[in-house]
Amino acid sequence: MPRSHGRRATLVHPDAAEFDVLDVLHALADPTRMTIVRTLRADPERACGTFPVDVAPSTLTHHFRVLREAGIIRQREDGNRRWTALRFEDLEDRFPGLLDTIVDAYDHQAGSVTA
Amino acid sequence: MPRSHGRRATLVHPDAAEFDVLDVLHALADPTRMTIVRTLRADPERACGTFPVDVAPSTLTHHFRVLREAGIIRQREDGNRRWTALRFEDLEDRFPGLLDTIVDAYDHQAGSVTA
DNA sequence: ACCCATATACGATGTTTGTCGAAAGAGAGG
DNA sequence: CCTCTCTTTCGACAAACATCGTATATGGGT
Numbered sequence: 001m002p003r004s005h006g007r008r009a010t011l012v013h014p015d016a017a018e019f020d021v022l023d024v025l026h027a028l029a030d031p032t033r034m035t036i037v038r039t040l041r042a043d044p045e046r047a048c049g050t051f052p053v054d055v056a057p058s059t060l061t062h063h064f065r066v067l068r069e070a071g072i073i074r075q076r077e078d079g080n081r082r083w084t085a086l087r088f089e090d091l092e093d094r095f096p097g098l099l100d101t102i103v104d105a106y107d108h109q110a111g112s113v114t115a
Numbered sequence: 116m117p118r119s120h121g122r123r124a125t126l127v128h129p130d131a132a133e134f135d136v137l138d139v140l141h142a143l144a145d146p147t148r149m150t151i152v153r154t155l156r157a158d159p160e161r162a163c164g165t166f167p168v169d170v171a172p173s174t175l176t177h178h179f180r181v182l183r184e185a186g187i188i189r190q191r192e193d194g195n196r197r198w199t200a201l202r203f204e205d206l207e208d209r210f211p212g213l214l215d216t217i218v219d220a221y222d223h224q225a226g227s228v229t230a
Numbered sequence: 231a232c233c234c235a236t237a238t239a240c241g242a243t244g245t246t247t248g249t250c251g252a253a254a255g256a257g258a259g260g
Numbered sequence: 261c262c263t264c265t266c267t268t269t270c271g272a273c274a275a276a277c278a279t280c281g282t283a284t285a286t287g288g289g290t
Contacts, residue, residue: 021220025144029137030278048237059279061238066277080236080287095220097212105136105210145248163267171250176268178248195257195266 011075012068016090019071024091024098027070033063034106037072037086041103045085072099126190127183131205134186139206139213142185148178149221152187152201156218160200187214 027033032053039051048060055063064084067073071094074087091099142148147168154166163175170178179199182188186209189202206214 019224021217021224022144022146022149025140025217029140029144031137032278034137049235055278056280057237058239058281062278077286082237095223097216098220101212101216102136102140105213108210109134109136147248164265170248172267173251173269174249181247197267 011077013074014069014071016071016087016094019091019094021095021098023070024072024095027066027072028102030063030066032059033067034103036063036067036084037099038103038106040073040084040086045083047081047083126192128189129184129186131186131202131209134206134209136210136213138185139187139210142181142187143217145178145181147174148182149218151178151182151199152214153218153221155188155199155201160198162196162198 028037032055035053036051039046048064049057051060053060064073064075068075071087071090073084075082075084077083086099088099143152147170150168151166154161163179164172166175168175179188179190183190186202186205188199190197190199192198201214203214
């Protein structure tokens with residue numbers, strides 16, 4: 001009798017009023033998660049498996065949870081897929097300019113160093 | 116014959132061109148270090164022991180190293196004291212608006228939650 | 231009903247991190 | 261020289277973290 005722990009878990013999304021900027025910084029201070037966020041800035045919504053990152057699926061799930069609990073992304077179910085989008089408006093309301101400034105800084109750095 | 120490990124170690128300060136925004140975010144994603152940076156925004160330069168944080172001296176040294184290696188602070192010797200200052204210009208050159216946006220976000224949040 | 235694709239949960243592993251206490255170095259002043 | 265203050269290094273520890281493999285659940289298609 002297997003315990004029920006399928007992927008129908010509650011999918012926590014904190015209110016914008018609860019966002020903690022330290023959690024946001026921690027969430028963005030990881031190359032895989034930064035890649036997820038940058039991808040999402042270009043595309044409004046993507047399925048989980050379609051991100052250009054090179055980690056195991058279970059690791060990706062972990063990173064999505066970190067981003068979700070920091071308030072950076074929102075995820076919704078659709079059939080078999082889980083769609084992911086940036087919570088740009090909520091972040092902008094709570095921390096004006098923060099996400100753009102950080103991601104722009106990363107893009108600027110990547111442009112001058114990595115490629 | 117005690118090994119030489121006094122506090123005259125080389126005091127590494129990376130060039131602005133080497134700053135990594137992921138390191139900066141990681142360095143700022145800690146309440147003690149955020150307090151150090153906010154204190155430094157108000158005061159241009161302070162001695163190590165004069166920061167309003169509640170950790171052991173050796174822990175403080177650890178946090179200073181993290182901030183220094185990320186390029187956020189600069190430290191200089193003066194007799195028995197070690198003075199600490201923000202590398203604001205260098206950060207601004209490399210990542211325009213980043214530090215102000217992050218610290219302002221934290222101040223905004225602290226103003227609405229902690230006091 | 232069966233299989234496949236999508237995505238998660240769990241458990242384990244090795245690394246990094248924040249914290250401290252004890253010991254030590256360096257300078258200032260008696 | 262001795263002592264006091266300031267700050268560091270070292271060593272240790274528990275907690276958090278990124279990663280993975282395996283097992284499981286859901287839904288679509290055949």
